[in-house]
Amino acid sequence: MIIAERKPLSEILGMIQGMHRILVLGCRGCVAVCSSGGDKEVAVLASALRLGAVKAGSDMSFGVQTLVRQCDPEYLAPLAEMAKGYDAVISTACGVGVNFIADRCPGVRVLPGLNTTFYGANLSSGEWREMCAGCGSCVLHLTGGLCPVARCAKGLSNGPCGGSVGGRCEINPETACVWHRIHDKLTDLGEADRLMDIMPIKDWRTAGHGGPRKRIREELLP
Amino acid sequence: MPDKKKTATVKGFCCNYTARLSGDVLLEIGIAPDDLQIERLACTGRLEVTAVLDAFSQGAEAVFVAGCRHGSCHNVSGSKRAAKRVIEIKKTLQELGIEPERVEMFLVPRGESEPVVAAYKEMAGRIDRFGRFHKE
Numbered sequence: 001m002i003i004a005e006r007k008p009l010s011e012i013l014g015m016i017q018g019m020h021r022i023l024v025l026g027c028r029g030c031v032a033v034c035s036s037g038g039d040k041e042v043a044v045l046a047s048a049l050r051l052g053a054v055k056a057g058s059d060m061s062f063g064v065q066t067l068v069r070q071c072d073p074e075y076l077a078p079l080a081e082m083a084k085g086y087d088a089v090i091s092t093a094c095g096v097g098v099n100f101i102a103d104r105c106p107g108v109r110v111l112p113g114l115n116t117t118f119y120g121a122n123l124s125s126g127e128w129r130e131m132c133a134g135c136g137s138c139v140l141h142l143t144g145g146l147c148p149v150a151r152c153a154k155g156l157s158n159g160p161c162g163g164s165v166g167g168r169c170e171i172n173p174e175t176a177c178v179w180h181r182i183h184d185k186l187t188d189l190g191e192a193d194r195l196m197d198i199m200p201i202k203d204w205r206t207a208g209h210g211g212p213r214k215r216i217r218e219e220l221l222p
Numbered sequence: 223m224p225d226k227k228k229t230a231t232v233k234g235f236c237c238n239y240t241a242r243l244s245g246d247v248l249l250e251i252g253i254a255p256d257d258l259q260i261e262r263l264a265c266t267g268r269l270e271v272t273a274v275l276d277a278f279s280q281g282a283e284a285v286f287v288a289g290c291r292h293g294s295c296h297n298v299s300g301s302k303r304a305a306k307r308v309i310e311i312k313k314t315l316q317e318l319g320i321e322p323e324r325v326e327m328f329l330v331p332r333g334e335s336e337p338v339v340a341a342y343k344e345m346a347g348r349i350d351r352f353g354r355f356h357k358e
Contacts, residue, residue, distance in 0.1 A: 009317040044314075047275035052318045054279045057357035 001030040001121075002094045003128045004037060004114040006045065012090060013052045015111045019060065019087035024049070024113065025079070026066035027093035034128055037092030037114055039066045045092060045113060070097025076104055083108045119150070136206030136213065142194055144185030149202075151178035157199040231257045232345050233282040235273065236338065237266045239296045240330055241288035244338035258342055266290075266327075267300025274311050274325060283354050284324045284345035288338050291329040301329060321352050 016022050024046040032038025046062040053060040065082055068075045070093035079101065083089050088109040091098045095116040102110050118130040133150035139157070140147060149155050153171035159179030163170025167180040186192045206213070236244070241262075249260065259282075263269060266289030277285050287308055289301030305327045312322035326345065330337035 009314070044271050044275070047272040047279070048314050048318065051275050051279045051314075051320075055318055055320060055355055055357075 001033055001119070002096070002116060003034045003118050003120040003130075004031050004092075004094050004116045006036055006041070006092070007113060007115055009048055009052055012045075012049065012111070012113060013056075016049075016060065016088060016090070021061050021063070021086045022049070023063045023065060023083055023086040023089045025070070025082075025089050025091050025093075026064070027070045027091070027097050028066055029069045029071065029093070029097075031092060031094055031114065032066075034120075034122070035126075037094075042066055042092050045090070049090075069093075071100050073100075073104065076100060079105050079108065133207070135202075135204070136208070137203060139199065142197070142199065143182045144189060144191070146178050146182050146185060148178055148182065157202055231281070231283045231349060232259075232342055233277045233285045234258065234260045234338070234342065235266065235269055235285070235287045236260055236262055237289040237295075237301065238262055238264050240290045240301075240332050241338050244288070244330065244333070244335040247335035248339050248342060257346070265295070265297045265300035266304035267295070267297055267302075269304045269307055271307050271311055271314075274308075275314065278315075278320070278324070281356060283349045283352075283356065284326075286325070286341045286345050287327045288330050288341055289327065291331060294332070301327075305329075320355055321348075323348055324352065324355075 024042045026032070026039055026042035027037050028039070031041075035041060042064050046064045049060075050062050053062075063086065067079070070076060070091060079089070083105065088111050089101065090111050090113040091101060092113040094114065095112065098110055098112045101108060119132040119134055120128040120130045123129055130150050132147055133155075135149045139149070148157060148159060152159055153169050153175065154161055156179065159182075160177050161170070161179075164177040164180055165173075167177055169175040169177045183192070183195060186194055204210075234241075249258065261273075266287055269287060274285050274287075287304055289304050290296065292302055295301045308325055308327040311325050315324060316322045324345075326341070328337065328341040330341070
C-alpha cells in the first residue's frame with residue numbers, strides 16, 4: 001500500500017494562516033490502513049489544528065469529513081458541495097488524492113496534510129517498510145521476489161556492492177543488504193545460478209523518467 | 223464544542239475502577255471545585271487523543287489521566303494503551319509549542335483518593351510554573 005505520514009503541524013498551520021474555515025478531508029484507502037489519513041487521523045489532526053489556532057488566538061474553525069477514496073471520481077464527486085464555505089481543504093490522502101482534487105474540483109483550494117513516502121508493507125502494528133519503488137519494470141522473478149530497486153540503498157541491479165558487510169548495508173547497518181538476502185533466497189530455492197546472469201542496464205523510462213505515466217485498458221473504458 | 227467558560231483549568235480523565243471515587247472525593251472535599259473537571263471513563267483504554275486535545279482547546283491549562291497501575295487494569299492493558307496515547311499527545315503539544323508536561327498519566331491504586339488529589343496538585347503546580355497558554 002501507499003505509506004504516508006502527517007506533515008509537521010507547524011507546516012500545516014503555516015499553509016492555512018489567515019484563513020477562517022478549513023475542511024480536513026480524510027481518505028479510507030491506503031492512508032487509513034497505514035494510520036495516517038483515515039477517519040481517526042483526520043479527527044486527531046483537526047483537534048490538533050484547532051488547539052494550534054486557540055493558542056495563536058485565531059478564530060479559525062475546522063470541519064471534518066472522510067471519503068471512501070480520494071483517487072476515484074465517483075467518491076470525489078460530493079466534494080464540490082462539501083467544500084462550499086471553506087477557505088481550503090486539507091487532504092490527508094496520499095499525493096494522488098491531493099492532485100486529483102486539484103484536477104477535478106475547480107474552485108477548491110487543496111492543501112496536503114501528509115507527506116507521501118513509499119509503497120510498503122505493514123510489518124507489525126505501527127511499523128511499515130518500503131518494498132516496491134513502482135519502477136514499472138519488475139525484476140522480482142530474477143531476484144527471489146526481493147526488490148533491489150526499492151530495497152538496495154544504491155538501487156543496484158547487479159549487487160551486492162563492496163560495502164555489504166555481514167549481510168548489512170553500509171548506508172545503514174540496521175538495514176539488511178537485500179543482495180545478500182537475494183543470494184540466500186535464491187540459494188534456498190536452488191536458483192543461485194541466476195546470480196551469474198548480468199542484468200542489463202535498466203530502462204528508467206518506465207519509472208517515470210520518461211514523463212508522467214498512464215495506463216489505459218480499452219476494454220474497461222466507458 | 224462546549225462553552226469555554228464551563229471548562230475547568232485542570233481536567234482529569236479518570237478510570238471508572240480506579241479513580242472515580244477518588245475524583246468524586248476530590249471534588250466533594252472542595253479542593254478546587256471551580257478549577258477541576260473530572261471525566262469518568264469506563265477504562266482509560268477508552269481515552270481518545272481528540273478528547274484530551276479538545277479539553278485544551280476548550281480552556282484546560284493542564285490535563286491528567288488517572289488509570290490503574292500496570293498489571294491491575296480491569297481490562298488487562300487499558301492503562302498501558304492510555305499511557306501510549308498520552309505520549310502521543312505530549313508530542314502533539316510539543317509540536318504546537320505547548321509544554322508537553324501539561325498532560326500527564328498517573329498510575330494510581332484503586333479506591334484511594336490521595337493519589338488523584340496529588341495528581342491534581344501536581345498539574346495545578348505545573349500551571350503555576352508555566353503560566354497560561356490561552357490568550358485572554
